[in-house]
Amino acid sequence: MTPRPWRGILVAGFVVVAVVGIGGAATGLWSELAGDPAMRIQGLTEEVPWHEALPVPSYAPAAEPEPAPEPTFDLATHSTTDPASPWVIVNKQHPIAADHVPGDLVDVGGARLRAAVQPDLAAMVAAADQAGARLVVRSGFRSYAEQAAARADVEGRRGFAHAERYSARPGFSEHETGLAVDIDSGTQPECNLQTCFAQTAEGRWLAEHAWEHGFVVRYTEQNTAVTGYAPEGWHLRWVGRDLTAWLHAQGVGSLEEAFGVPGGPDYPTG
Ligand SMILES: [Zn+2]
Structure with a gap:
């Protein structure tokens, strides 16, 4: 018999067509099954792992933790008379x-101040400088004799009534504590120790930010009746940041009001 190789080729071709055909049909079927939402397990997606898709058993809810009590500010932390x-x-x-x-007086820019004042004053001067306000330390501690001389100078130049509103009699000045500092304007020196200091870059900055550094602008328009002094935007008193933060948060405008200590324009009689 003569071999007929074309028959083999024909058979092989048939087998290939059959296999490809059945395979294609099966693939199509699988694709349909996989794409059918009904064939998927409810709640399972590729994004949510199975252990997270399962319902979480509920336990008795834990008791709400007690909120931490607001720290109360203690106005008795330091004496107001010592x-x-x-x-x-x-x-x-x-x-x-x-x-x-x-x-514990230290030299700060030519003025004497208590050591505790120095770090806050340095930080305040630096912060003001960043904002374009040039705070220049003018004066700090004055002894009784120095206060007497300063008061006599003001009285001699401006008269008794003016001196009473702006300059303490010796023995009654905050400058005698070493905790008060007068600030000059580096940008408008013509307003130094003048009412217009409040409108300088330095005066405006201090009115807004002195408290952030532990200082109060001691004599303001709002507290004149309580303090007994005309507004002095340049006269700062250091009391520390804890107290100034509290004063600021409470909106309390003077040390007298904070501590319930009498003040006002009159000196003791007799
Ligand atoms: Zn002063």
Whole structure:
């Protein structure tokens, strides 16, 4: 017999067609099954792992934790009568001992201040500088004798009535504590120690930001009746950041009001 190779080729071709055909049909069927939402397991997607798709058993809810009590500010932390206290109040009703000289005075830009004041003052001057306000330290501690001379100078130039509103009599000045500092304007020196200081870059910055550094603008338009002094935007008193933060948050405008300490324009009689 003569071999007929074309028959083999024909058979092989048939087999290939059959296999491809059946395979194609099966693939199509699988695709349909996989694409049918009914054939998928409810709730399972590729994004959510099975263990997270399962319902979470519910337990009895834990008791709500007690909120931490608001820290209460203690106004009795420091004395308001001890001349060495950071919160001492010196006003026309509350003099300071004539011989009081703090033992920890340091030189700050040519002025003397208690050591505790220096870091906050340095930080404040730097912060103001960043904002274009040039705070220049003018004066700090004055002894009784120095306050007497300063007061006599003001009185001599401006008269008694003016001096009473702007300059303390010796023995009644915050400058005798070493905790008060007068600031000059580096941008408008013509307003130094003048009412217009409040409108300088320095005065405006201090009114808004001094508290952030532990200082209060001690004499303002709002507290004149309480403090007994005309507004002095340049006169700062250091009491520390804890107290100034509290004063700011509470909206309390003077040390007298914060501590319930009498002040006002009148000196003790007799
Ligand atoms: Zn002053």
